[in-house]
Amino acid sequence: MTMQIKQTSQGAIAYCLASAADITPEWFDVEHWNKLSAVTGSSEGRYTTWFVKPCLDSSQNEAQTNKESEWVLRHYYRGGLVEKISKDKYLYTGLHNTRAVAELALLTQLYNEGFAVPKPIAANVERRGLQYRADIIIERVEGAxxxxxxxxxxxxxxxxxxxxxxxxxxxxxxxxxxxxxxxxxxxxxxxxxxxxxxxxxxxxxxxxxxxxxxxxxxxxxxxxxxxxxxxxxxxxxxxxxxxxxxxxx
Known part of the structure; x- marks a missing residue:
């Protein structure tokens, strides 16, 4: 498994599925999955993490890992005192320094080495000048x-x-x-x-x-x-x- 990068009109997407070259930023929006009736649940913490079933239409079936898997969709939010100033915006210092791409790269390395971590799927970075927002998708650990x-x-x-x-x-x-x-x-x-x-x-x-x-x-x-x-x-x-x-x- 290797991490690949594709540019988007809003920033960039890093993905680990060789067949997911058609991935778009909408995959990181829970409303996209709601329209497909693919949201299977959520986890409530400081913010909501969504579980989705990636049973896409026939033109996107290759992007599935398997028919039984679920994905975890998580948006990156600030914590601590900084949260009061900016809830989910970070300083952009390079794509590979962003929270999402750095985490995806680390997961990819560990997954390839056989460590017990979730399977990495993709990360999304939306850049606005010197700031960015980000999301990540990983595979849900079945039965955990x-x-x-x-x-x-x-x-x-x-x-x-x-x-x-x-x-x-x-x-x-x-x-x-x-x-x-x-x-x-x-x-x-x-x-x-x-x-x-x-x-x-x-x-x-x-x-x-x-x-x-x-x-x-x-x-x-x-x-x-x-x-x-x-x-x-x-x-x-x-x-x-x-x-x-x-x-x-």
Whole structure:
């Protein structure tokens, strides 16, 4: 899988599907999918992420990954104090520096190397002078739920916690920095963990300082979710099991 770039009247689109050369900016607009009755759901956070079924008409069928897959459509929004000034506009310093294209490129590299990340589909950048807005489409991980949803219903086994630690260690050993490693950005299926949302992620030289900060951020997120939902199946012993798996060679 390779990432390709095509120019548009509004900016540029990066895409990873070899058969998606006819992709257009409207694919990144949820109204396009609403007209096709292809919106299957959404995820509510600070903003809405949309799930769509890419069952396009016959002229676009080649762009499908498979008939059962779903796509995740996410628009990039600012956070923190900057959000009050500009909700979704960023400074443009080059296409490959944009949040969407950088994330798509990172996902493509990791996916090609066999890491447990969502399959990258495409990214859209709309430029207005020195500013840009952006969107990304990835393939939804089939049968997955985030760890908060999982642990709110049932506990994970000691072996699963160790497997999670081993999964995170594999990313860290590769030098993958996840800017927002938290319990909601880790998905679990019947037999596998996936990391999602690599916005502002990057490859770094492996280093105990940033790796430790990554783990501390994850622990804070578990404790935060536990404070909101005391019945959440998370404890200090669970964390120790995770760290045991992380430390395994």
């Amino acid at each position: 739920q985030d760890l908060v949803a999982k642990l709110s219903k049932e506990p994970m086994s000691t072996v699963q916690w160790q497997q999670l630690g081993h999964c995170i260690a594999a990313f860290h050993q590769r030098g993958v920095y996840h800017a927002d490693l938290n319990a909601k950005n880790i998905l679990i299926t019947e037999d596998k963990f996936h990391l999602i949302d690599f916005d502002r992620g990057e490859f770094r030289q492996p280093n105990a300082k940033w790796q430790g900060a990554n783990l501390e951020r994850l622990l804070r997120s578990f404790n935060k979710e536990k404070a909101k939902l005391p019945s959440l199946a998370f404890s200090e012993s669970n964390w120790q099991s995770l760290m045991k798996g992380y430390s395994k060679p």
